[in-house]
């Protein structure tokens with residue numbers, strides 16, 4: 072492999088115009104990261120057992136709260152989810168889902184609103200499969216935490232996300248919102 | 254709506270897809286020993302049934318296929334040197 076030598080004057084405060092590499096290098100780097108993150112997650116599970124889920128969930132939640140601060144506040148679940156879809160982008164492509172005999176996407180019961188989310192594209196799933204790890208482990212909790220954190224921030228409510236089903240092409244989750252503030 | 258095709262010659266009637274599908278999309282036709290699609294409307298294209306079917310008898314038409322960067326052979330070959 073030939074390494075291209077990029078030379079020039081460089082001051083620490085400047086972002087260089089040319090950082091080297093092309094799209095293939097990014098893809099390779101992404102794979103290395105996936106492997107590293109996968110290994111880290113399985114080691115975390117080995118050391119902390121089920122506590123690993125809680126640690127990763129909190130990390131995700133913190134990120135979600137930060138991301139939520141950039142989104143427009145709303146008390147409309149569907150609008151909040153649309154906003155989050157925009158932020159998460161193509162790497163975490165999700166849609167609301169409902170069984171064919173259910174009328175709307177949201178269900179209200181006992182002061183709670185729930186909505187099913189179908190995640191089609193997911194970087195976490197890719198990282199797990201890249202590393203040969205099962206889904207639903209600690210790394211998945213990063214995304215749960217993120218979603219919950221972002222929803223809590225945007226809607227000023229308390230949220231929770233449960234996994235209904237995991238698959239190689241899509242995962243179904245239920246987002247439950249408890250009204251009445253955090 | 255998702256369209257599901259079952260290759261009847263390939264299906265061995267093990268019933269794994271019936272068991273595994275979370276949305277009761279399949280039923281086992283005991284008389285013919287094959288799976289049949291009974292509830293396509295509730296399929297969410299998770300493809301768990303593909304993963305569990307021992308004879309690759311199932312096909313889903315026109316679904317969103319999730320990105321699978323992890324099976325890119327070129328990248329994997331390059332990575333073998335590192336990990």
Ligand code: SF4
Pocket residue numbers: 238273274275276277278279295296297298299300301302303
């Ligand atoms: S893709 Fe998922 S929901 Fe659809 S038939 Fe297969 S297991 Fe059931």
Ligand code: SF4
Pocket residue numbers: 259263264265266267268269270271287288305306307308309310311
């Ligand atoms: S899992 Fe495959 S072989 Fe078994 S019943 Fe279903 S389609 Fe047939």
